Amino acid sequence: MLQKAPRSRLESLWDDAKAQGMSESGKLLYRSNLLGSDKRVTNYGGGNTSAKVMETDPLTGEQVEVLWVKGSGGDIGTMTLDGFATLYMDKLRALKGKYRGVQFEDEMVGYLPHATWNLNPRAASIDTPLHAYVPKRHVDHVHPDAIIAVAASVNSRELTQEIFGSEIGWLPWKKPGYELGLWLEDFCLRNPDAKGVVLESHGLFCWDDDARTCYETTLATINKAIAYFEEEAAGVPAFGGETFQALPPDERRAIAARLMPAIRGLISKDRHKVGHFDDSDTVLEFVNSKDMERLAALGTSCPDHFLRTKIRPLVVAFDPANPDLDGTLARLAPAVESYREGYAAYYDRCKHPDSPALRDPNAVVYLVPGVGMLTFALDKATARISGEFYVNAINVMRNAEAVSTYQGLPEQEAFDIEYWLLEEAKLSRMPKPKSLAGRVAVVTGGAGGIGSATAERYLREGACVMLADIDEAALEATRANLAGRFGADVVRTVPMNVTDESAVARAYAEMAVEFGGVDIVVSNAGIASSAPVEETTLALWNRNMEILSTGYFLVSREAFRMLKVQGIGGAIVFVASKNGLAASPGAAAYCTAKASEIHLARCLALEGAPDGIRVNVVNPDAVLRGSKIWSGEWLDQRASTYKTDKEGLEEMYRQRSLLKRSVLPEDIAEAAYFLASDLSAKSTGNIINVDAGNVQSFTR
Template sequence: MSFNKDSFKHANYLWDEAKAAEMAGDEVALFIYRSNLLGADLRLTNYGGGNTSVKISDKDPLTGKETQVMWIKGSGGDIGTLKKSGCAALYMERLLNLENVYRGIEHEDEMVELFNHCIFDLASKAPSIDTPLHGFLPFKHIDHLHPDAAIAIAAAKDGKKITEELFNGEIGWVGWQRPGFDLGLKLRACLNEAAAKGITLKGIMLGSHGLFTWGDTAYSSYINTLEVIEKCAQYLEDNFGKTRPVFGGQKIESLADADRKAKAAALAPTLRGYCSSERKMVGHFTDDSRVLEFINSNDLAKLAPLGTSCPDHFLRTKIAPLVLDPAKIENKEYLTSVFEEYRTGYKAYYYACKHPNSPAMRDPNPVVILYPGVGMFTFAKDKTMARLASEYYTNAINVMKGAEAVSEYTALPHQEAFDIEYWLLEEAKLQRMPKPKALSGRIALITGSAGGIGKAIARKFAEEGACVILNDINQERLDSATEEFLKLFGRDAVASTLLNVTDKDSAFAAFENTALAFGGVDIVVNNAGISISKSIAEHSLEEWDRLYDILVKGQFIVSQAGVAIMRKQGIGGDIVNIVSKNAVVAGPNNPGYGSAKAAQAHMTRLMAAELGADKIRVNTVNPDAVISDSNIWAGGWAEGRAKAYGITVEELPAYYAKRTLLNEIILPDDIANACFAFVGGLLNKSTGNAINVDGGVAMGFYR
């Protein structure tokens, strides 16, 4: 049968015969290719969800004899981005022989350690908990996915009956059970029971969990998977609204798009503050139509408390979301009370379900927050996890919608959910994760960050784990810097917005965009600036006003907007002002720039005195003579300074270096390092202070 991109309505057919032909004879390459195609469609499985495998014959490096080897996605990997280095390869004979030492379901976690005795390829990733599920099925190529359409049936009250009738018995059913060695044995038993009845299965549905499908080749497995999912999805679509309106019909209407964004931007920092009561969290917001359909519905109150069904979903979204009352959003006491109720409820869930050896309770704050009429917020330790939580809960919404269309949605019992969430193997995986970087969970806006010093600061902060908001008044310059940063750090670490620091509306709009992108802000660096070097006689009033507008008024406007966000969050923050040694050194041809810099320096001290009670630290970095890639040297500044010192522009770098005590040229990275010193955690009790980064200019010493 011939297939093409139009063959499937509910899945993307992505197989390229020419690409596949290049891999002919390399079953592992074809398995990875198939995996990547399946992982590219979020309707089929989420990032990091599901697993795929292939069994091949290979030469045993010890005996030289042919042996059966299974290649499978390694623990913690993602099939959409899977490479060979992310796979585990195991001797099949050894893996199957583990059944001889299996002591029963009460001891099955100990089997994970024994997987290491089955390793064939010494460069293997750690085998995942799904390894025996693939190993005990005798098929060459196997796909285990979490498609919304299949889980909707798997999570339906009548899921088993629907599966049998929809596929005429060709898709088996195994009821909910936590993944592990015993579930692998149950999959094999399901297959054998069907064979005893003369039925050849082409897949198995796992109750509340997902789908297993297979094939003799990578392509046949791929097609089988798509066909099964297509049939599930079409069945759901045919039943949407058939017996009752989707989600019981619409209860409220969504606000207009611009109003949704404005409400979300206004509320996000407050929510972030509540969610950051134990550690700083980063936010994500979506008003996807699928989310709005659910949160505006009559069934929201019934379905949201049930929580999600698929383990991959609730591991990232918690057992249930927090649902807000739109009529009470402006009431601070209401928000305080609903968050406290959520935390109390989560603690009760933990203590009711915990075992003697359960890990300590984790953060009791919600991950998913639903705002009817507006959208969904998700908060996590970093932007990637917050975005993934949003994607997973959207999938959970799809599951609830499908299950309710054909039957009745059923979530996992709390004890089963707890046993997954606080599984010792999951805890061990969490403990193996690398230590967070110094600025992980922090959000930074650096003005004028499309070039020069600002760009170096943004790069340093992103390297240290922060989410950064690039901005500039020049769109072309901003686009170029954004493209560069996206390549370096990815979409979850970088956002951009136009910002004219002299325009209050522009500044507040930039911080609204910041709140929508990441949930709030922790670090504001006032870096944007210009310089004009002229004598008092030559200095025009227009030039004087321009200096004070950008340097002084700009610092005031941006700080005011940033402080408003920080106060909503209630978790403190940092403001770092890039000033200059010219704030304290009196030199020739510098009345406008030098006095504006002095105003910036004193404003730092004034803000530090005012904002200490809010735990907002305000500090100064004083550079000097940073020539590399800086806008400050445009517009005649270099010529003006060269004239003042009686040298040529070309002689400036060496001149500046020679006049310093260290005889060093100052680079943008040096300023970035000083900013990091203030915000990186070691100087959390420092405010109203200044760091000079000038190579040592004695006249600039603070007295």
């Protein structure tokens, strides 16, 4: 896990006892993971590290010098050894003879695979020459907020000299690539005593021949910058001082819950997006400040920040002192359209004849005064990480403005990175999105056998899932299990009693804040009861109706409200029962409530169709394994009804079916996946029986 220490100074975490006996590549990995464990050093996926190591050539058996360098797309905080590309240094040096000048530098990337050592399949990144040509064994390249604040100031060269003297040098802005690698080599040769260099509008390089010394040089350099800003910025109002006051936390979340589905709908017409909300102190200080709009318009500076946050954020017109949320919502569509038009104009101003086609023109970052920051991306992790990178940018702007004037990356330079053909090639290598990528699902009864199996099926296909259940202990156990397998980003929980109108509304609001909205609703909360009609109490009858009929109505009504705000369609799946179609002795309340569910689904299918909201039903039968309703009293009652014992009940149900097969939670989950996915995009008002065959429940 990434750690952020409470103290302002970075502390060395190097442990000689751990490092003793490590190979040089092992020390590189150790150093990399230590650097990446603190967001003040670099954010997720940011920066890269390398070591030049003597290795055995697999063909000749001779010792050769090999560059181990973070491969394309990796993260130094979490990577393992297989995340490093490995290249022969003699071949990398020979590449200089192929270099035809800066206008042809991109072609050098095509030569890198020819320098691969030991058939390593890890692709080398564009930053490989920056590490290869520094004449030191160990090199760190990171993006600390304190250093980028220096690099992004208009007088960054003078600040670098003032803070570091001759120990750390400075190079002007240059897009990462082969030419910058040669610049770094030239700087090192001309300044043999230098320990590193600040790259304007970019970040920090440090080096040494010893792994630990390189690591601690990086930390010491960052600490010097932190100390400088703490001293120089003391007493200086951040961002020109406060214009707005932050609303109370509950109000902030309530407003975000209204804004996020509306924004999500506006920007998800082509591909579904997932949202993230941040109302941390850092964000609130910025969005409430006098200079926020001026600084936001300048965009970010560091390429790592820019690629994840786009050219600039969209500032939502909201006045927390005079909150008119309905008016703000009404103004969202023209604001989003204006941003898209501005982005398209930026593309037209900066494009080259061979530039890739215009990409998604929607904003990634949305700043809301008094409330916080909303970020949207194609998946939850990217939305969260994009927000973290903008927090880095906020920290950079605060420090730069305290001692100088902040400057963003020049527009043409920003475009040339965003639409770099090498970046386009990297994007083209991304795996094809899974079938439910960008979708958000809520599963009621999510802690039960069918609910958890359905959630797992959706997670396997790339969805984010909100698990809802009345049993909070079982809910947490299910979340921990699924998060451990699919990642904490994509699984959330909310306690929900489906018969409580306010609880259902709160659950949807929570889902809006956590993920941005909803696309798939699985109504699965349930109970089961068995009693002859003359022994069925009014309380038992009402309980079945409250949970299995009224509960499904409340969950669906709230779903319709949010789905219509988004305006991008959706899918509702009712997990009903064979008993909704086929009568069963001794279960009048249960069967009637399940029949009510099925007819409610038909009614909702009619109402939802004009808005692209599909409503379908899965009818299970006798799903005993993992199901909470098949424990305790219900199991005893059904065993008594069919004159068998608990152990014989599943076999009785299996033999009763036409196919003589048991029905498992995973079988119901498969049907729920089909009805939620685009595989059934032209189906609504339908029923799928998953009961191993029961002639009484045939729908025709």
